[in-house]
Amino acid sequence: MINTRMSMATRLSDHVSRMFMNRSPVYNGVLARFASTSTATTSPTNPTPPPPTRGFQAHKSIYNRAPAKSGPPADGKQTVGYVLHGKFTNNNTMLTLTRRYVRVGKLAEKLTDQEKIIDQVRPMQEVLGTISSGQLGFRGSKKNSYEASFQTTSRMFKLMEEKGYLNERLEIVFRQFGEGREAFLNVLNGKEGTKIRPIIYRVTDASKIRFGGDRPPGRRRV
Missing domain, CATH: 1.20.5 (Single alpha-helices involved in coiled-coils or other helix-helix interfaces)
Structure with missing residues (x-):
């Protein structure tokens, strides 16, 4: 055998x-x-193996690469976009940045079907920050100047970049027709708005149009 x-x-x-x-x-x-060719460059019969790599690299393996967990946020508010509200009065320029979010996780467990639909159609908004010409040191009649609005808009764009608010799409909402409106558009079309323009998906004019009604209030005198 x-x-x-x-x-x-x-x-x-x-x-x-x-x-x-x-x-x-x-x-x-x-x-x-x-x-x-191999006989001339062959190493000894029993070459010394390289020392094991220490630290994280020693345990790296393609079989251990689990996908990152993308669960719901801790506060239950998942950001779906940002809205930049610009109010350009004859006396001041005020910019307010809000985020649109939908309720997920435990925060959405007790929602009714109607509330879930509203979350998808018209997400709720939360204020992230506000800046105006007066906060930059402009006083009196200088708050409605072109320079004040220009610096206010530039400051808002810089804060958005520093805080990391450029990861979602952005909507811009205009209100009223002050001089700062033109300054805002010039900053947006300039080099300061290079990183803002690609994420804009909608521009809305929410200015109220006066049609009849009561007598308007008197003009403000400075």
Whole structure:
């Protein structure tokens, strides 16, 4: 029995050897060149293995790369966009940035079907920050100047970039027709608005149009 197994193993090894020897001449030539070049640069018979890598790299494996968990946010408010409200009066320029969010996770468990639909159609808004010309040091009649509105808009765009509010789409809402409106548009079309323009998906004019009604209040005198 043992001799039979040994003879079968011998025949199998001879068969494999003949398979490699009967390869095409091109294949044999490649093996010959590889053998001749490898003998000159071959390392010792038992080369010393490289030392194991320490730290995080020692445990890195393609099988351990689990996808990042993208669960609901801790506060249950998932941001779906931002809205920049600009109110340009004859006396001041006020910019307010809000975020649109939908309720998810535990915050959405007790919502009715109607409230869930409203969240998708008209998401709720939360104020993130407000800036006006007066906060930048402009006083009196200087608050409605072109320069004041220009600096106010530039400051708002810079804060949005610093706070990381450029990761979602943005809607701009205009109100009233003060001089700061033109300054806002010039900043948006200039180099200060380079990172703001790509994320804008809607521009809305929410100015109220007076049609009849009561007598308007008297003009403010400074």
